[in-house]
Amino acid sequence: MQADHMHVHVTRHPKGDEMSVCIPQGRAIRPAQASAKLGIGLSTLWLKAKTDPRFPKPFKLGPRTTIFLEHELDEYLAACAATRQAA
Numbered sequence: 001m002q003a004d005h006m007h008v009h010v011t012r013h014p015k016g017d018e019m020s021v022c023i024p025q026g027r028a029i030r031p032a033q034a035s036a037k038l039g040i041g042l043s044t045l046w047l048k049a050k051t052d053p054r055f056p057k058p059f060k061l062g063p064r065t066t067i068f069l070e071h072e073l074d075e076y077l078a079a080c081a082a083t084r085q086a087a
Contacts, residue, residue, distance in 0.1 A: 028067040031058065037073060054079065 029037070035045040048055040056072035 027070040028061075029070050029073075031066060031068065034058075034068040034070075034073055037070070038077070 031042060031045055035042045038045065040048075049058055054076065056068055056076055058066045058068050060066050
């Protein structure tokens with residue numbers, strides 16, 4: 001049986017303090033994949049991430065690696081579709 005969440009231990013620099021982070025399991029996708037999934041450009045993806053409070057927030061895995069969780073993007077699309085149907 002697969003768990004709904006996984007625990008990740010992260011070391012923060014420069015002190016080296018450790019903290020435990022719980023993130024939902026699912027597919028992590030890079031920004032280019034996320035923009036392709038949504039049918040928008042990368043600049044629009046970043047604009048939405050910064051200005052739309054409903055839009056899933058990305059997070060950094062490293063200094064040059066940012067990801068989105070695919071299931072959060074799916075939930076965002078479903079919420080947009082539901083809003084459209086209600087109008």
